[in-house]
Amino acid sequence: MKSVRFSSFGGPEVLEIVDLPDPHPGPGEVRIAVRAAGVNASDWKKRQGLMDPELPQTMGYEAAGIVDELGEGVTDVAVGDRVFGFQASGGAQAELTVLFCYAPIPPSLSFAEAAALPVAAETAARALDQLGVESGVTVLISGASGGIGSAAVQLAVARGARVIGTGSPAKHDFLRSLGAEPIAYGPGMPDRVRALAPEGVDLALDVAGSGVLPELIQLAGGPENVLTVADFAGSQQYGVRFSRGDGGRALYVLSQLSELVEAGRFTLPVGQTFPLSDVAEAHRVGESGSVRGKLVLLPG
Template sequence: MRAARFSRFGGPEVLEIVDLPDPHPGPGEVRIAVRAAGVNASDWKKRAGLMDEQLPQTLGYEAAGVVDELGDGVADVAVGDRVFGFSADGAAQAELAVLSHYAPIPPALDFADVAALPAAVETATRALDQLGVDGGTLLVNGASGSVGSAAVQLAVARGARVIGTAGPANHDYVRALGAGPIAYGPGLRDRVLELAPDGVDRALDVAGSGVLPELVELAGGPEHVVTVADFAGAQEHGVTFSRGDSGRALHALAGIGALIESGAFRLPPVRTFPLADVAAAHRHGEAGQVRGKLVLTVD
């Protein structure tokens, strides 16, 4: 099968499409013929040598496609079913991928739509679970990106009032997601207090823009704040840093389809690239101009 891989660290030019042995599912897993695979910022961090040290490395933790092989004990899907989910071995940007956790694709959605969801929806759900969001007022710092927009909508679905920071160009988008938009930058505390004079009940930092002290103050203490983007700041200010190795919210996959079909969850904008153009997708993502999600498609 063809797959995206790099054998040395560096810029997008180190990415290659290579032939690798076909993978096979283990117990409880399924293999899919990949139709679309999500691209995340962690991909170019890995490629640059900022994460894992081993070489070579494949890429991709989320994909959508058609089931073509079942592992032992799998009874909830059949060969030919459309599913999306997570590739535990990080090799989803390929013609074939093994999914360790998966869910059916709603009939009205295409593969690129749902390939954009697993990482963002799981991260957002995990953070909201850790915060215990169930109503109240939530401040989301970084509300227009893929994780932030998922967090806004999932919090609204839980009955929360949401205030979200975003650049002025994205305020209408954040408002359409169900949040009250405010601008980034100096004076954040005062802008939040204009909308919520008593502060907020909880705060989620997705942007990692150095505002944890303000979030702690607005939420009434570090125990009411979670960040998915500022590890050093979390240590300094006593805030919870949410990471996947502390327990993933894999239940999020099973529930997102119903929210989409009910109109309670709006899909992010998607920019697609063919698998062979993975380097171009990395260049586009690293330029920092993406609203929504980058997705590789496989013919």
């Protein structure tokens, strides 16, 4: 099968399409013929050598496709079913991949739309869980219009929370459509939050990593009420929790998405799709930040 791999760290040019042995599922896993695989910021961090030191590395942790092989004990799906989910070892950007966590694709979604969901939704759900977002609280989400941010907005609204979200003025209508009360980021942001919530907010989530943790701590009444998924250095400096997957992942969210999607309460736009062979261009586009919405590779 064809798969994305790199054998040295560097720019997008180190990415190559190689032939690798077909994978096979273990107990409780399924193999899919990949129809779409998500691209994430962690991909270019891996490629640059900022995450895992070993070489070579394959790429991708989320995919959607058609089940073509079942692992031992799998009874909840059948060969031929459309599913989406997570790949454990970073090999989802390939013609075939094994999913250890999966769910049926919501009927209204394409493969590309389904492949855009797992990483953003799991990261958002995990952060909301760790922060304690529930019905009746007011949560400020900094960086609310991106993939993880917009997922966090919608999942928080589904929990019954009031959401204030920062974004550029051009994205305020989009944030309103998700159920958030939008404000502009940048100088004066705390005053704009207090105009909506005079007593401040109960909780704050930093998705953007744009250096706003001191303001979020002030607005939320202390570092214990703030969590970041994007600013590890700032979390250490200011005593804010940093969300990471090794502390327990919110894999349950996959099974919740179908109901939310079909009810029109969850969406994550696909910004652009690329053939698998154009993975380097997908990285260039992603790193430039020029496209709003998820980038997705289409192997077949």
